[in-house]
Amino acid sequence: MPVSLLLDTDTGIDDAVAIALAARLEAIDVAAVTTVHGNVEVERATRNARDVARRARLHAPVVSGAAAPLHRRPQPARETHGPEGLGYVHPATPATPEPDRAAPTIADTARTHPGLTLCCLGPLTNLALALGRSPELPELLGPVVIMGGALAVRGTQTPWSEFNWWSDPEAARVVLTAGLDVRLVPLDVTRRIAVPGSAIASLQRAGAADDDARFWADALRFYADFHRSYESFDGCVINDALAVALVADPSLADWIDRRLVVSCSDDARRGAVSVAANGDRVTVAADVRAHEVLELVRERVFARWLPAGALDAGADAAIRWLERNPLPAEAM
Secondary structure, rough: EEEEEEEOOOOOHHHHHHHHHOOOOOEEEEEEEOOOOOOOOOOHHHHHHHHHHHOOOOOOOOEOHHHHHHHHOOOOHHHHHHOOOOOOOOOOOOOOOOOHEEEEEEEEHHHHOOOOOEEEEEOOOOHHHHHHHHOHHHHHHHEEEOOOOOOOOOOOOOOOOOOOHHOOOOHHHHHHHHOOOOEEOOOHHHOOEEEHHHHHHHHHHHHOHHHHHHHHHHHHHHHHHHHHHHOOEEEEEEEHHHHHHHHHHHHHHHEEEEEEEEEOOOOOOOOOOEEEOOOEEEEEEEOOOOHHHHHHHHHHHHHOOOOOOOHHHHHHHHHHHHHHHOHHHHHO
């Protein structure tokens, strides 16, 4: 029986791949999509989620959510995802503000879908607000799969911090301390899920005659340009797709129990995750079968344009990059 899923997303480029993947996996039934500030402003995240859902023939409602962190100002990642959040894609639909209805949507969907799985791909503001509004929520929810944090690899925002948890560390703290069944998918494993430059070039060639291929090529090409400029990496890391793959098939990763705390400081450790005896219990993805995950993504999202094995080089390149770019000793 498919897993009932609510996707919470700040729809940037890797989120777009994750939404398309969720729409095409028989093991998942997407009940709703909520959007949040993060990679882009929430109105752009909402517009982007609807655009991707349309392309993926996903008919779940898309509901706009929090426009800002609990106690901080939003800081979109334009250099990573582009001004509209989808790289070189120029959406035809303008982004317009909508009321924040994410928190009640999360609670209502949990009531109508017993054991609902949440998959959070952006800052955790919507879930934190939902927990404050509906104290019974931890009893209604099933697993809460979260792409976020970095334990033993270099962060994306600071040497210590991954972007989602850096964006709203106070929300991450609320979620960690709420008694939820948290399944954390950190940068330590998502960093291995990479689309190689060769595959993006193939999508670009196919895009000359196919609008969907052109959409993915224009999105991923921007992401790859960012990775090349900032990290000297040929390709792009689709972090969020891993979280969705693990909702469908948790056996694609090995899992360990950890007690974690998140820093809400205002210095470079803002959003950093640490193992601590007094931390909250979290189940963490500690290893991942990257080639299998990437083949699943290829098969369900890109099979019209890419042959079997076309993404394998991304996993291999990611391993080499991680070996060359360890977490600095002073950051440990």
